[in-house]
Amino acid sequence: MQESFYKTLGQKLKASRKMKGITLAELAEAVHRSPASLSKYENGEVNIAIDALVEICTALNVDISELLPATYVDLKNADILKYEKHLIDRLYIYWYNGEEKRVKNAMIENSHPSMKSKIYFVTDAENSEYQSDFIYHGTVSYSDTSITFYYTNEAPPFDKVFIRMPLLFQKGRRQKGIMSCISLYYQGITLKILVSREPLTVTDEIRNELLMTPEEIKELKRTNMLIIK
Missing domain, CATH: 2.40.128 (Lipocalin)
Known part of the structure; x- marks a missing residue:
């Protein structure tokens, strides 16, 4: 997976978190991870694992599909x-x-x-x-x-x-x-x-x-x- 993928994903996570009015410290407590780790996810410095992404999206109440590229096309549409x-x-x-x-x-x-x-x-x-x-x-x-x-x-x-x-x-x-x-x-x-x-x-x-x-x-x-x- 390209580095730009994780950078874009991190930017979307950060934007969603800020829109919810949730601080890094509050999110870190909710997902049992350090603020430093979450900051690295948001800045694209560390590749985020799928289980961590699910936990963060759940805590933010964000549909995970909104953050990821589409993986299928409905040929009947x-x-x-x-x-x-x-x-x-x-x-x-x-x-x-x-x-x-x-x-x-x-x-x-x-x-x-x-x-x-x-x-x-x-x-x-x-x-x-x-x-x-x-x-x-x-x-x-x-x-x-x-x-x-x-x-x-x-x-x-x-x-x-x-x-x-x-x-x-x-x-x-x-x-x-x-x-x-x-x-x-x-x-x-x-x-x-x-x-x-x-x-x-x-x-x-x-x-x-x-x-x-x-x-x-x-x-x-x-x-x-x-x-x-």
Whole structure:
């Protein structure tokens, strides 16, 4: 097994632990292991044994399958067969927060055998793609024109997120989409987003691309609909 596998696994464990508000010391006591050993697991410095992984996932109340790569494909699943060439394991999304005056981001991970999906909100890409403020669980579905995600936050504020984007045909191409969720003040909002198969460097060009264009504002006034072009 590659070293990167255990590093990624450790990052996911750390993100799940932090989201649960559990300290290393508390987890160590629950699984009867030292905080130092758990820290090495999380940093990918030591390969974690399957029995230790089961104990940790049980203590964190995390489904172990969410942390591991998919190992099968349901060949009877019509959607998987129909949209096989469009299936994407990982996506990066970006949006502009006008109140904070900065571009924010998230990372999506999909498991296509189960069509389950997770989104790591506001990731710290410089340190770890899995270090995030919130982790939402949900599903992904494909159609002839778009990819749709529906997520639920399993921790406060327990809100839901809906994301819709066009099918991504080319690897180097980014697409626009929409994300509906709630604001910091629990107001329903819809955001214009950029979607990419690979992480983007946030530049003025990216920022400007995320701003509402005069044409989009004009269409909003004309149709009373937010139409992202």
